Structure formats: structure tokens, C-alpha cells
Amino acid sequence: MTKKLFGTDGVRGTANTYPMTAENALRIGAAAGRYFRRDGSNGHRVVIGKDTRLSGYMIENALTAGLTSTGMNVLLLGPLPTPAVGFLTRSMRADLGIMISASHNGHQDNGIKFFGPDGFKLSDDAEAEIEAIIAGDIALAQPANIGRAKRIEDARGRYVEYAKTTLPKGKLFSxxxxxxxxxxxxxYSVAPQVLWELGAEVVEIGVHPDGKNINLDCGSTHPRVCAAKVLETGADLGITLDGDADRLILIDERGQIADGDQIMALFADRWAQEQRLLDGVLVATVMSNLGLERFLEGRGLRLERTSVGDRYVVERMRQGGWNLGGEQSGHIVMTDYATTGDGLIAALQFMAFLAESGKPASLLTRSFEPVPQLLRNLRYGPGVDLLAEAKVVAAIDAGRDRLAGQGRLLIRKSGTEPLVRVMAECEDEGLMVQVVGDIITEMESVA
Structure with a gap:
């Protein structure tokens, strides 16, 4: 079944524009409720979390109306990280978890992500079935079976306490x-609280949401802000999260930025030494740097690559029975602790390594020398299929021929935005820049 509404990570778009309208969110909620309440019995429950976008109020209320109309009982968690919703879905024995967020996008966008009762994101097949229900006539509950909604006041506290339990007992960051x-x-609330309760001196940035400033010149998409503050305050480490806190970028004491590849390299190496890395396998996407792959091979470990998207990383991890994976963008998935990427818990694991080693962060955040890599994005208009244009196809083929034996070229459409991403890796930076530039030029002529 072909999906049209769902992308690589749920439903996403500009708020108050299809598909992220209140009317459509209500219908999505009703369809999800019908899907998870097929037996018609009462007692089914769904937890709903959100980030701090202004449109979150609208989407939350619309989803609640749709879900209760089909008999689902709704538990409202309030602003919480995406991984917290996955955790609470399972720990509160909910049939469904929903996160309202557009991750690293600006406040004008929003999205709806789904978790199954096991705390993992829904499969493509499950999303396709929900989409089919949306397209048909949705059977509503009888008046006596309409669901209830209530707010869970201690949701943040539950996640805070769980995050702390992922560290060895007695581990503090004094x-x-x-x-x-x-x-x-x-x-904005839970991350500083966890770090402070574990003994760290915490310098906070980006903890005053107003509904419109999420990801605005801050967070993992703007790590230089955190880097400057690390240098200004003489901090040992900088942690930058994105809007829904399922990814992170680290900053060492020198203000240098470490992406997800470097974090995964450290974790894989340490876990392998501790005999915790199952089968010696790290799962990452096609975007991860070739230097990471070479680093792992040099230690007798293996990199398993997937399509871009943390959900595909998690699916492959579950298929193979592996426990560590992630993305260069900062999703770090540790299924020993969480069902999806968790920026805060990944930061805690790094800090534990840092405290144990007694070394500065700069010696832990540079496990390998990256192969030069260049990524450029090109936005396209409605009805345009850049990758079907003959001149673009020819430019891509020519680029691959020029990089053959020296590097690699990856072209893909974003699953969440109208963008084509062009990425190349090559030891010869001049050749890499030229190849990417030629392809972008042809794309711009038809975009």
C-alpha cells in the first residue's frame, strides 16, 4: 500500500496548512484511535506529548477530539522529549503514543509521530493502514463509549528519574x-534538571520557549552558539539538543563540534571493549562518514548502513538484534535504554565516559579523521521532480563516474521537506566541490 500522508517520520508540514490543519489532525486522531481500538472494547489509552511550538496547542486538542471520538482515553503529558513519549507509552501500558513535533524545523512547522505499545515507532505498514482508514468512513464510538482525557502532572518527573537510572548507581558529575x-x-525543563540533580554545574541556553523561538538560532542546528558559551564560561562540555531532544551535538572544551558519527565511534569502541556491543555491529545511515567505517574496521567492528531516518536505523537494529546505532545528524539510538534516539541519555553516557577517563572532552570527541564531505540542499517547487529531469540525471551520472574509486556520491529527496540533498565524499576536496557544484547548477536550472 502506497503512503501519501506519512513521510519518513510521521506526518509533517506547515501549521494551519494541509496536512497540519486542526481538521486533518482530528481525522488522523480518529483513524489512529480506530486502528488501535479494533476490538471495540473500552479501556484503550493513548499518551500525547509535544514540544513547545505555538501550534502544538491546536494539534493536541484536535488529536484529543479525534481519539476520544473513537473511544480512546487520552493522557496528556505536556512538553516532553520525543524519547520520553516512547518510554512513557510502554511504562504506562498505553496502546499508542503520539509526539507532536517537527523536530529541528522552525516554529511554523509541526508534525505528528506515532509509537506503538512497545514504545517503538510504527512500521510503514501500520502507518499505511491508518492512512487507509483516514481515506474512508471512520466508525465513531457510541455516546456511552466516548473516551476521556486528562493531564498527567508527573510525566516530566517520571522521565527525569528514568534518565538518571541509565547511569551506574552512584555515578555523579560533581x-x-x-x-x-x-x-x-x-x-527545556528536564535536561537542565537531570544534569543538575546528577551534580553538574549547569549553564543553560534555549530554556525560555515562547512558542515561536524553538530552534531559532540555538540548539543542534546552530551549535556555534553553545560553542561560544563553552569558551566564555570555561565549561568542560557543551550539549546541544534539537527541538524534540531526540538528537544531540557535543562541544568540547575548546569549542570544537562533534557530530553523531564521532559520538557513535566513541560509544562503539567503548562498548566493544566492555563486551557490550552486540555482534560488534554499529548501525548507521548512508550519510555517515567513510572515516567512521574505516575506524570501525580497524577495530574489528562492522558498520551496517541503512536508508536515512532514525526509524530505519531502529528497524535494522531490531532485525539484527543489535543495540547501538544512529545518524550523523545526532540521533544516537541505544536500545539498552531507549526505543528511539535520545539526546539527553546519550549525553549522560558520554559524560560518564568523560568522568571515568579524567581526560578533556577534546580527546574523546575525535575518534577518527573524517573524509572530506560536502552536503548541499536544494529546495524545489510543487510538481517538480528534479531527479527525473534528463539533464540532472546526466549530471549525476557524470559525477559518479568522476568520483569512481575516489569517493562516493549520494543523492536523495528529504522525507520531511521539499528538498533534494546532494552529498559527496572524496579525499580530493577540489574534485568533490566541483562535482557537487555541477549537479546543483543543473538542478537549479529546473527547480
Whole structure:
């Protein structure tokens, strides 16, 4: 069944524009409720979390109306990280979890992500079935079976306590100064609280959301802000999260930025030494740097690549029975602790390594020398299929021929925005820049 509404991570778009209208959110909620309440019995429940976007109120209320109309009982969690919703879906024995967020996008966008009762994101097949229900006549509950809704006041506290349990008992960060940038997003309250309760001196950035400043010149998409604060305050480490806190970028004490590849390299190496890395496998996407793959091979470990998207990383991890994966963009998936990428818990694991080693962060955040990599994005208009244009296809083929044996070229459409992403890796930076530039030029002529 072909999906039209769902992308690589749920439903996403500009708020108050299809598909992110209140009317459509109500219908999505009703369809999801019908899908998870097929037996018609009462007692089914769904937890709903959100980030700090202004449109979150509208989407939350619309989803609640749709879900209760089909007999689902709704538990409202308020602003919480995406991984917290996955955790609470399972721990509260909910049939469904929903996160309202557009992740690293600006406040004008919003999205709806779904988790199954096991806390993992729904499969493509499940999303396709929900989409089919949306397209048909949705059977509503009888008046006596309409669901109820209530707010869970201790949701944040539950996640805070769980996050702390992922560290060895007695592990504290006394004497460590940490800058944390919460992107004015979902972790604005819980991340500083967890770090402080574990003994760290915390310098906060991006903890004053106003509904419109999420990801605005802060967070993991603007790590230089955190880097500057690390240098200004003499901090030992900088932690930058995105709007829904399922990814992170780290900053060492020198203000240098470490992406997801470097974090995964450290974790894989350490876990392998501790005999915790199952089968010696790290799962990452086609975007991860060739330097990461070479680093792992040099230690007798293996990189398993997937399509772009943390959900595909998690699916492959579950298929193979592996426990560590992620993305270069900062999703770090540790299924020993969480069902999806968790920026805060990944930061805690890094801090534990940092405290144990007694070394500065700069010696832990540079496990390998990256192969030069260039990524350029090109936005296209409605009805345009850039990758079907003959001149674009010819430019891509020519680029691959020029990089053959020296590097690699990856062209893909974004699953969440009208963008084509062009990425190349090559030891010869001049050749890499030229190849990407030639392809972008042809795309711009037809975009």
C-alpha cells in the first residue's frame, strides 16, 4: 500500500496548512484511535506529548477530539522529549503514543509521530493502514463509549528519574561544568534538571520557549552558539539538543563540534571493549562518514548502513538484534535504554565516559579523521521532480563516474521537506566541490 500522508517520520508540514490543519489532525486522531481500538472494547489509552511550538496547542486538542471520538482515553503529558513519549507509552501500558513535533524545523512547522505499545515507532505498514482508514468512513464510538482525557502532572518527573537510572548507581558529575542548549524546545525543563540533580554545574541556553523561538538560532542546528558559551564560561562540555531532544551535538572544551558519527565511534569502541556491543555491529545511515567505517574496521567492528531516518536505523537494529546505532545528524539510538534516539541519555553516557577517563572532552570527541564531505540542499517547487529531469540525471551520472574509486556520491529527496540533498565524499576536496557544484547548477536550472 502506497503512503501519501506519512513521510519518513510521521506526518509533517506547515501549521494551519494541509496536512497540519486542526481538521486533518482530528481525522488522523480518529483513524489512529480506530486502528488501535479494533476490538471495540473500552479501556484503550493513548499518551500525547509535544514540544513547545505555538501550534502544538491546536494539534493536541484536535488529536484529543479525534481519539476520544473513537473511544480512546487520552493522557496528556505536556512538553516532553520525543524519547520520553516512547518510554512513557510502554511504562504506562498505553496502546499508542503520539509526539507532536517537527523536530529541528522552525516554529511554523509541526508534525505528528506515532509509537506503538512497545514504545517503538510504527512500521510503514501500520502507518499505511491508518492512512487507509483516514481515506474512508471512520466508525465513531457510541455516546456511552466516548473516551476521556486528562493531564498527567508527573510525566516530566517520571522521565527525569528514568534518565538518571541509565547511569551506574552512584555515578555523579560533581565538579563538571556543562553548557546545555535545549533549543527552546521539549527538553527545556528536564535536561537542565537531570544534569543538575546528577551534580553538574549547569549553564543553560534555549530554556525560555515562547512558542515561536524553538530552534531559532540555538540548539543542534546552530551549535556555534553553545560553542561560544563553552569558551566564555570555561565549561568542560557543551550539549546541544534539537527541538524534540531526540538528537544531540557535543562541544568540547575548546569549542570544537562533534557530530553523531564521532559520538557513535566513541560509544562503539567503548562498548566493544566492555563486551557490550552486540555482534560488534554499529548501525548507521548512508550519510555517515567513510572515516567512521574505516575506524570501525580497524577495530574489528562492522558498520551496517541503512536508508536515512532514525526509524530505519531502529528497524535494522531490531532485525539484527543489535543495540547501538544512529545518524550523523545526532540521533544516537541505544536500545539498552531507549526505543528511539535520545539526546539527553546519550549525553549522560558520554559524560560518564568523560568522568571515568579524567581526560578533556577534546580527546574523546575525535575518534577518527573524517573524509572530506560536502552536503548541499536544494529546495524545489510543487510538481517538480528534479531527479527525473534528463539533464540532472546526466549530471549525476557524470559525477559518479568522476568520483569512481575516489569517493562516493549520494543523492536523495528529504522525507520531511521539499528538498533534494546532494552529498559527496572524496579525499580530493577540489574534485568533490566541483562535482557537487555541477549537479546543483543543473538542478537549479529546473527547480
Amino acid at each position: 565538579g563538571m561544568k556543562v553548557v546545555v542548549d535545549c533549543a527552546n524546545g521539549a527538553a
